[in-house]
Amino acid sequence: MEYSALEDREVVELACSGRESAFRELLSRYEKPVFSLVFRMVRNRQLAEDLAQEAFIKAFNALGSYKPEYRFSSWLFKIANNLTIDHIRKKKLDTVSIDGSPHAREGDEIDRTRLDLPATGETPEEYTENRELGGQIEEAIARLRPEYRTAILLRHVEGHSYDEVADIMDLPLGTVKTYIHRGRSELKGLLAGVAA
Amino acid sequence: MTTPSKPHLESELLQALAEGTLPSGDERTARAHLDQCARCRSELEGWSLLFRELGSLEDLGPSKDFAERVMAGVEIAEPEPGRLSSLLDRLKGHLPTRVRGRTDRHLSPLGLQGYLEGLLDRSTRRGVEAHLASCMECQGELAQWKTVFGGLETLPHHAPSTAFADQVMAKVSPHAIAQAMPKPAPGLATRLVRGARRLVPESRKGRLVAGGVALAPAMGLTMAVAGIVLHPLVSLQGLATLASGWAGEAVGLAWSWGLGLMTDSWIIYQAMVLVDQISRAPEVLALGFVGLWAATLFSGWILYRYIIAPSLSTGHHVQAS
Numbered sequence: 185m186e187y188s189a190l191e192d193r194e195v196v197e198l199a200c201s202g203r204e205s206a207f208r209e210l211l212s213r214y215e216k217p218v219f220s221l222v223f224r225m226v227r228n229r230q231l232a233e234d235l236a237q238e239a240f241i242k243a244f245n246a247l248g249s250y251k252p253e254y255r256f257s258s259w260l261f262k263i264a265n266n267l268t269i270d271h272i273r274k275k276k277l278d279t280v281s282i283d284g285s286p287h288a289r290e291g292d293e294i295d296r297t298r299l300d301l302p303a304t305g306e307t308p309e310e311y312t313e314n315r316e317l318g319g320q321i322e323e324a325i326a327r328l329r330p331e332y333r334t335a336i337l338l339r340h341v342e343g344h345s346y347d348e349v350a351d352i353m354d355l356p357l358g359t360v361k362t363y364i365h366r367g368r369s370e371l372k373g374l375l376a377g378v379a380a
Numbered sequence: 381m382t383t384p385s386k387p388h389l390e391s392e393l394l395q396a397l398a399e400g401t402l403p404s405g406d407e408r409t410a411r412a413h414l415d416q417c418a419r420c421r422s423e424l425e426g427w428s429l430l431f432r433e434l435g436s437l438e439d440l441g442p443s444k445d446f447a448e449r450v451m452a453g454v455e456i457a458e459p460e461p462g463r464l465s466s467l468l469d470r471l472k473g474h475l476p477t478r479v480r481g482r483t484d485r486h487l488s489p490l491g492l493q494g495y496l497e498g499l500l501d502r503s504t505r506r507g508v509e510a511h512l513a514s515c516m517e518c519q520g521e522l523a524q525w526k527t528v529f530g531g532l533e534t535l536p537h538h539a540p541s542t543a544f545a546d547q548v549m550a551k552v553s554p555h556a557i558a559q560a561m562p563k564p565a566p567g568l569a570t571r572l573v574r575g576a577r578r579l580v581p582e583s584r585k586g587r588l589v590a591g592g593v594a595l596a597p598a599m600g601l602t603m604a605v606a607g608i609v610l611h612p613l614v615s616l617q618g619l620a621t622l623a624s625g626w627a628g629e630a631v632g633l634a635w636s637w638g639l640g641l642m643t644d645s646w647i648i649y650q651a652m653v654l655v656d657q658i659s660r661a662p663e664v665l666a667l668g669f670v671g672l673w674a675a676t677l678f679s680g681w682i683l684y685r686y687i688i689a690p691s692l693s694t695g696h697h698v699q700a701s
Contacts, residue, residue, distance in 0.1 A: 202558030204549065211545040216537040223538050233540050240548045248561050321531035340532035358403030365490060372528045 192256035200247055207244060214257065215240075218264045221337055225268045227326060235271060239264035255348065262352045265334055272330055324374035332367030339364055389413055389420045391427075392488050398427040401490065487511055487518045492525050 187195055187209040195213075198206035218239060223232035243250075243263050250259055325333055331353070338349045350360040389397075389410055396402040397410050414421050487495075487508060494500045495508045512518055566574070581587050608614055642648045658665050 199554070200558060200561050202554045204554045207549060207552060207554055208545060211548060215544055216539050219540040219544070220537045233544060236540060237544065237548050237551075241551050244548075244552045244557060247557060321535065325535075336532065337535075340529070341535050341537075356405070358405050362403050362406065365493060368493060368525075368528055369489060371532075372524055375527060375531065376524060 193252045196247060196250060196252070196256055199244070210244075210256075211240060214260055217257070217342055218260060220341065221261065221334070222264055222268050224322075224325060224337055225272065225330060225333060231271075235267050236264060239267050242267070254351075257342070258344065258348050258352050261338065261342070261344075262354070265338075265352055266354075269330065269334070320375060321371075324371050327374060328367050328370055332363050332370065335360055335363040336367040336371070388417065389423075391423070394420065394424050395427050395431075395488065396490065398424060398431050486515060487521070489521075489525075492518070492522055496522070496525055496529050 187206070190198075190209075192210070192213070195206050195209050199210060215236070219232060219236040222235045222239070223229065226232050226235065239260065243260050246263075250256065325336065328336065334353060335349055338344045338352055339346070344352065346357060346360055346364070349364070350357045353360060355363075393402065393406070393410060397407060402410065414424060491500070491504075491508060495505060500508060512522060581590050609616075609619075642652070658668065
């Protein structure tokens with residue numbers, strides 16, 4: 185069967201009828217985007233593969249609960265993002281941030297909510313380069329808070345609308361806009377610092 | 381009025397609030413501060429007044445050769461104070477010290493990002509473009525934002541290992557997933573049969589009771605029929621005569637109902653009149669038959685020409701290929 189002409193919704197219908205080729209088509213369409221998002225979040229190839237794999241397995245086994253009126257990609261990214269964020273929270277893997285809580289306005293509030301660097305002995309730059317994510321922009325993205333990073337990646341790399349990003353991240357639209365604007369402002373500052 | 385301990389709201393935030401572009405969460409926080417801070421309220425009023433006045437300014441276009449005439453060697457003079465200048469002078473009284481004297485109002489980061497993302501409406505976009513055309517500082521800012529956007533949009537997708545798909549499929553069972561899919565809702569007949577099945581008792585005792593309840597009226601009816609048939613004054617012939625009488629009455633009633641319907645209906649009445657007229661004129665009847673045959677033949681030809689013949693010819697091509 186020729187899948188390239190089919191929309192995600194139609195491929196999902198075929199997968200629901202038990203066709204293995206339809207599952208493989210969904211994998212071929214989304215393995216790179218999902219893996220890239222997770223990889224940029226955890227910055228570890230093996231861990232990213234494990235989490236992306238878990239996301240696909242979870243999504244495939246829950247295809248019965250997928251509602252065709254939503255974009256399949258949004259649903260899949262939501263699962264992958266939730267798994268990744270859960271992992272980051274559990275392991276406290278990602279604690280590199282240049283800022284405190286996005287809601288913090290005063291200096292002491294920012295200090296109190298700022299997360300600490302992990303004691304890996306690596307600078308963020310080394311950490312990034314060691315994990316195959318080189319380049320100034322990748323470095324700068326690695327320094328963002330996880331929620332800013334997810335929002336920015338979903339918006340700019342995956343091309344989702346603000347509404348879709350809000351849906352994927354389970355956040356109000358206004359919060360997502362704030363995350364994206366602040367994330368971009370941080371990126372601008374970081375890139376300007378690198379250029380200087 | 382108590383003096384708030386928190387610092388005052390930033391001008392950009394107040395402008396966004398006045399423009400109505402502040403996210404709802406930030407707006408609530410800002411409103412809470414404004415309830416307690418007269419200075420920020422005053423500044424907000426100033427910005428709101430400015431935006432209202434700016435919004436009411438008309439777009440005035442010069443003639444086509446305006447630029448050429450200006451550039452024809454005339455020295456550029458200081459612009460005369462216009463409506464905006466006088467308005468700004470008036471506003472100085474309303475604005476707090478921190479903003480007073482600030483004449484270089486640049487585009488906000490939000491505005492520049494919205495401009496690059498194409499999220500601004502046409503009039504706002506025109507305003508941004510007009511400002512950018514004359515403001516080097518904002519042009520520089522825009523260039524920096526372009527670097528950020530450009531960098532983000534050229535980020536590549538990373539590929540997982542080549543065995544990734546196989547590893548996922550090894551842990552997924554398409555057949556089991558298909559089996560676990562929610563089944564579509566059953567139709568009315570299925571639901572009725574299922575409902576009836578639920579009424580059938582499961583125990584032997586229950587079935588006996590249900591059977592007894594079902595048989596009781598049947599037994600009563602049988603006994604009543606037997607009582608009538610076995611009565612000495614009742615014979616089978618008599619019952620048949622009675623039944624045929626009832627049937628004749630029913631047919632008579634149906635016939636009279638049909639006749640009433642036909643005479644009451646104008647269309648049926650006209651049809652009957654037409655049939656009567658045709659039957660009285662044999663030549664009209666013959667012409668009618670000829671016309672009917674002609675129409676039948678014509679319809680048959682149309683059917684063959686446009687429906688049967690094309691499908692036959694398509695089948696032929698398919699076979700040939």
